[in-house]
Amino acid sequence: MGSFMQRTTGTLIIPVGVFAVVWALAAIDGASLFSSGDSLLILARTTAVTMLTTMALAINLNSGRFDFSLGAMALASSTIGAHIAITYGGGFPAMAAITLVAGALLGAFSGFLYTTLRISPLVSSLGVTLLYEGFAFTITGGANISFTQYPELVSFGKSLTAMIAVIIVALFAVYMVFDRSRFGSDYRSLITGQSAAVSAGVKEKGNAIRTYAVSGALMGMVGLIQASSKGLIEAGSINFSTIGIMFTAFLPMFVGGYIGRFSNDKLGYLLGALSMSVIGLGYSALRMTSAEQSLITALLLVAFLIFLSNEERVTRWWRRMKAGKGAAPSEPTSLESVGAGAR
Amino acid sequence: MRITRKTVAGTAAAVGTTLVLAACSSTASPEASGSPDADGDAAALESVKMCVLVADVTSSEALSFRDYYTQYVASEFPVEFVYSDELADAEAEKTAMEGFIANNCEAVISFASADRPTQLDMAEDAGIYYAVATGALSEEEYETFKDYEYYVGAIGPDVMTEYQAGYDMAQYFIGEGDTSFGIFGGGIPYYLEMHIYRAAGMLAALAEDPTTSYGGATEMGDILGKIYADGTINIGDFESDVYELTGYLETWDFDAAWQASMADMVGASPDAILAVGTGNAILGSAVDGTGIQIGDIDAYTEDNLAAMENGTLGYLAGKFTSINGPIFAATYSAVVGEPYRTEDGSAFALSQGYWTATSAEEFQEIIDADNVETPVYDADTLTPFIAQGATFDEFADFVSKYTFADLAG
DSSP states (O other): OHHHHHHHHHHHHHHHHHHHHHHHHHHHTTOOTTOSTTHHHHHHHHHHHHHHHHHHHHHHHTTTOOOTTHHHHHHHHHHHHHHHHHHHOOHHHHHHHHHHHHHHHHHHHHHHHHHHHOOOHHHHHHHHHHHHHHHHHHHHTTOOEEOTTOGGGTSGGGOHHHHHHHHHHHHHHHHHHHHSSHHHHHHHHHHHOHHHHHHTTOOHHHHHHHHHHHHHHHHHHHHHHHHHHHTEEOOOOOSSGGGHHHHTTHHHHHHHHHHHTTSOHHHHHHHHHHHHHHHHHHHHHTTOOHHHHHHHHHHHHHHHHHHHHTHHHHHHHHHHHHHHHHHOTTSOOOHHHHHHHHO | OOOOHHHHHHHHHHHHHHHHHHHHSOEEOOOOSSOBOTTSSBOOOOOEEEEEEESOSSSHHHHHHHHIIIIIIHHHSSEEEEEEEEOOSHHHHHHHHHHHHHTTOSEEEEOOOTTHHHHHHHHHHHTOEEEEESOOOOHHHHHHHTTOTTEEEEEEOOHHHHHHHHHHHHHHHHHTTOOEEEEEOTTGGGTOHHHHHHHHHHHHHHTTSTTOEETTBOSHHHHHHHHHHHTSOOGGGEEOSSOEEEEEEOSSOOSHHHHHHHHHHHHTOOSEEEESSSHHHHHHHHHTTTOOEEEEEEEOOHHHHHHHHTTSEEEEEEEOTTTTHHHHHHHHHHHTTOOOOOTTSOOEEEEOOOEEESSHHHHHHHHHHSOSSSOSSOHHHHGGGSSSOOOHHHHHHHHHOOSHHHHTO
8 A cells, every 4th residue: 555655646747746836836826727718729739749759869869879850750740640631631631641650660760770870860850850841841932831821730739638638549559559468568578688688589670660650650659639729730841940840849758667676667758748838828927038937947857867876865865854754743843853853 | 182982072062052052043044135225226235144133032022023033024125134142141242242253243233231331342343333122321321322433333122211101000900990000120239220210110100199109209200219229119109198019029039938029919909000011911810810911011922912802901012023123223234334423423323112902902003013924114114224225314313213103094
């Protein structure tokens, strides 16, 4: 029971804590986190996008493969899907199917390049980023794709039910693929002991390519959600502008990794993404400028990294605090006695 | 040197990247071997290589400007246009200028404004002509650079024109009986001058009501000063017994906070959202079906026409497709030895404003009158001002007649 409580507390402390703090700050300011009818939709949509991006980043980064091309995959796959759906018809189902398949293929190609060229994944993914940005540019001729005249293509991103379904299905699918399949078992064995796994017959190249393909499919879904919610795909830049989306996933990834110790890292990514989305709603409720938002997000990331780096010290200090309090339960809680306990 | 697999792979990656970049930095080769002269004959004008700095390559406006140059002008005059990639900041502009100078460009037409002084200095040092399109230098900058030998001049909306565009938009919706407004401030936090002036114009129009002020300010200078000081617009500082400012949104972040602010603005159901630019592209999907109208300063595109037809877009002030014809004529003339200079020998600074549409019919009239195939600034209109001995006063008069009635009425 104690273990269950500990695990539950460890899993929920960050999202619940974040929600409580942000809600309290908004209340003090006389604002509400859910001030508009679309607040829940925005919460679900940004949680879905951040969770998918975090998973796409983490599944390769866990194996030491840093992938800058996540945003470019989202851009190129959604551009392909939207372009075909607009040109040849088929509506949203066609756009969704093509985007997801294109994302998986683009991811697999990225993995193929990495495993074939055997250059650093960081360098390889930079090349792939430019390649995919150029690909999207070529398809659109450098123009934005606007859905103003195709309202049927934007309904998906405006549906709360669809966004919740995306979260549930993606979480379940990624969990099954990486935690409950032979492929996932091979993937984990390569992380914990590559040489041993290869000696045991695990095909590392194939595993890496398939991991990239899953990452690409996840980013295809990100591209689909973004395109249908914005009603716009900006495909005219070949300047690494798509890299930015990756940085939105770092804090949720670290939070997810922390939560994963108490439950499952995939659930952790969801809760990390949810926490970030709540913070985003808080920024809006508190009417913070974009500069203030950037600064606070950066500070939160740094603070959490400092916490992770000094976690043992913090834990020791917390235990000493608890032990101190436990040793003198009946004493009055004067400043002196707290100070003595802390020593 | 030993050629390893890594060497080959690295070289292939580098070549691939270069090819992608090269493919995307497009060039329009001249098809015309000579242009028609004032008499309509093919003149033996020399071929000129003009390079174009662009900060935006995706908007409909940017694409229509580009098509006008690369598809129409390049087919009518002996000119080769070389475009930069999208330039996000001053450093990117500098790098692009270095590339242009190394590639023997004879003139640079700049749509990029992050660091114009550096662009001007680089062009002057390299001895290549430099012109500002659809924009203007600040007064201080103009005084500094007006005597540069290779500075051709600027044609475009000056800051007062931008202010007036925002003012006129707000006045239009006030005239329609609207009393509650949202404002999309775009690049105000990045201190984008034209967006700040447009927003100041909007607030000044509202502040003409005696009970209305923005942070106590009612005049242009005071409103501008407050926006510059804050780097944003605070709707809490807006006071009025007549009008409501129900929401404000800025930048193009699309993150959770941005989306929540947009939802708040739309959810407050204002009569209209006044956008300093790209309003329909950014907000059109969100306001569709809500009855809220957008006022926008953008371009005459099919998407904006569709939005005006379905009632989402209520007002559009837009630069017309061929608006950059005169700056091309002036730049070409300078390269071939006939620069336009003011009476005191300085580079020119000429202003042009927007064409306005408030109905789908007006919108259609405008795009019928001016498009890439049949621009209002066509070859016949431009030719008398391309190295044909026209005076500066004649050229200035030509540029000043830019309204729809002047050019297409």
